[in-house]
Amino acid sequence: AYCPGKRGIPAMQERDETEKAFAFLENDEYHVVVQTAPAVRVAIGEEFGLPPGEWEEGQLVAALRRLGFDAVFDTNFAADLTIMEEATEFVKRVVYAEKPLPMFTSCCPGWVKFAEYFYPELLSHLSSCKSPQQMLGAVAKTYYAKERGIDPSKIISIAVMPCTAKKFEAQRPEMKAAAEYWHNEEITADVDLVLTVRELARMLKAKNIDLLALPEEDYDPILGEDTGAARIFGVTGGVMEAAVRTAYYFLTGEDPPDTLLEFTPVRGLDDVKEASLNINGATINIAVVNGLANVRNVCEIVMDNPNKWHFIEVMACRGGCISGGGQPRTEVPPTDEIRLARIESLYTSDELSQIRLSYLNEEVRALYEKFLGEPNGELAEELLHTHYVDRGPVA
Numbered sequence: 001a002y003c004p005g006k007r008g009i010p011a012m013q014e015r016d017e018t019e020k021a022f023a024f025l026e027n028d029e030y031h032v033v034v035q036t037a038p039a040v041r042v043a044i045g046e047e048f049g050l051p052p053g054e055w056e057e058g059q060l061v062a063a064l065r066r067l068g069f070d071a072v073f074d075t076n077f078a079a080d081l082t083i084m085e086e087a088t089e090f091v092k093r094v095v096y097a098e099k100p101l102p103m104f105t106s107c108c109p110g111w112v113k114f115a116e117y118f119y120p121e122l123l124s125h126l127s128s129c130k131s132p133q134q135m136l137g138a139v140a141k142t143y144y145a146k147e148r149g150i151d152p153s154k155i156i157s158i159a160v161m162p163c164t165a166k167k168f169e170a171q172r173p174e175m176k177a178a179a180e181y182w183h184n185e186e187i188t189a190d191v192d193l194v195l196t197v198r199e200l201a202r203m204l205k206a207k208n209i210d211l212l213a214l215p216e217e218d219y220d221p222i223l224g225e226d227t228g229a230a231r232i233f234g235v236t237g238g239v240m241e242a243a244v245r246t247a248y249y250f251l252t253g254e255d256p257p258d259t260l261l262e263f264t265p266v267r268g269l270d271d272v273k274e275a276s277l278n279i280n281g282a283t284i285n286i287a288v289v290n291g292l293a294n295v296r297n298v299c300e301i302v303m304d305n306p307n308k309w310h311f312i313e314v315m316a317c318r319g320g321c322i323s324g325g326g327q328p329r330t331e332v333p334p335t336d337e338i339r340l341a342r343i344e345s346l347y348t349s350d351e352l353s354q355i356r357l358s359y360l361n362e363e364v365r366a367l368y369e370k371f372l373g374e375p376n377g378e379l380a381e382e383l384l385h386t387h388y389v390d391r392g393p394v395a
């Protein structure tokens with residue numbers, strides 16, 4: 001079976017990069033920012049003896065400040081941004097047929113790399129949106145640098161991820177949008193370093209920072225606000241559920257009904273989940289692929305019958321990022337009981353959120369008003385979208 005993180009850079013996937021992170025933090029020349037993915041906050045507690053699924057967001061932020069980060073940002077902010085871009089792209093594909101349908105999600109680098117190797121003929125079907133990790137890296141070194149008056153070449157951007165494939169993604173040569181924006185070759189990447197949850201836990205333990213003893217703190221503006229829609233990015237079906245909420249608004253001008261706020265057909269651990277929506281009289285057929293082992297069948301169906309679905313989410317890890325290869329290893333691989341505890345925690349957080357729709361994220365709105373313009377606009381395309389590489393055929 002294909003393992004999303006391994007092909008191409010096996011040594012890097014296993015390498016401990018905590019010393020590199022400490023070196024950045026100890027160098028006063030740098031302004032070091034960090035972002036944390038949705039799935040990190042429901043798993044890091046396990047490294048400190050808590051049961052799976054315990055919500056550790058505020059203490060995670062506090063711990064990162066104790067390590068010396070100059071700003072602590074939320075990848076969830078960029079998940080809302082991704083939804084703005086991806087839902088816009090989807091609507092354009094549906095209404096204007098600008099690019100082919102079905103559209104596949106593109107936020108999982110394990111899936112993207114699989115498609116590049118095994119289904120290059122489907123690459124035009126992948127959304128051109130970068131993942132939230134890469135979007136946040138790009139806006140940290142452009143918008144944030146501008147707003148705060150910081151030399152972008154002195155910003156070091158670190159990501160804490162549940163995922164080993166994210167290390168590969170950050171080093172793709174095309175992930176240098178800030179360097180192109182500033183015409184500055186001193187900026188070598190939008191995300192300089194990716195740490196897994198286990199690596200972060202090792203750093204905290206090395207500095208005797210007890211996560212559980214810390215007070216809860218908030219993420220930093222202007223890249224720190226999130227919505228419930230962003231929180232469920234860490235769950236299989238969550239990206240689809242979040243995208244559908246905003247696509248509904250874009251197509252109708254109205255907030256989605258309650259059935260789309262608890263979109264149960266795409267939830268759970270089934271291998272492939274399907275659903276149909278009726279929006280303004282049009283039927284939208286969607287599918288969610290839970291785990292890379294199930295994606296070949298779906299790709300073959302798409303090749304035979306491209307009209308079966310309009311929108312397909314693929315996450316390489318069973319259960320989504322909550323069981324990524326960089327998560328705590330209480331059990332290897334994680335049991336479904338562990339997966340479901342982490343999943344439940346993210347859904348509960350969404351339900352308890354005051355704002356559950358990405359287009360209502362005030363900081364994301366400010367980003368468009370002050371800097372980007374409109375979703376899928378010229379600057380948004382330059383900073384937040386990418387292209388893919390035909391890496392096939394595979395021997």
Ligand code: SF4
Pocket residue numbers: 004107108109110111162163164165166315316317320321322323324325
């Ligand atoms: Fe990484 Fe797995 Fe999430 Fe894909 S599903 S982004 S491989 S953790």
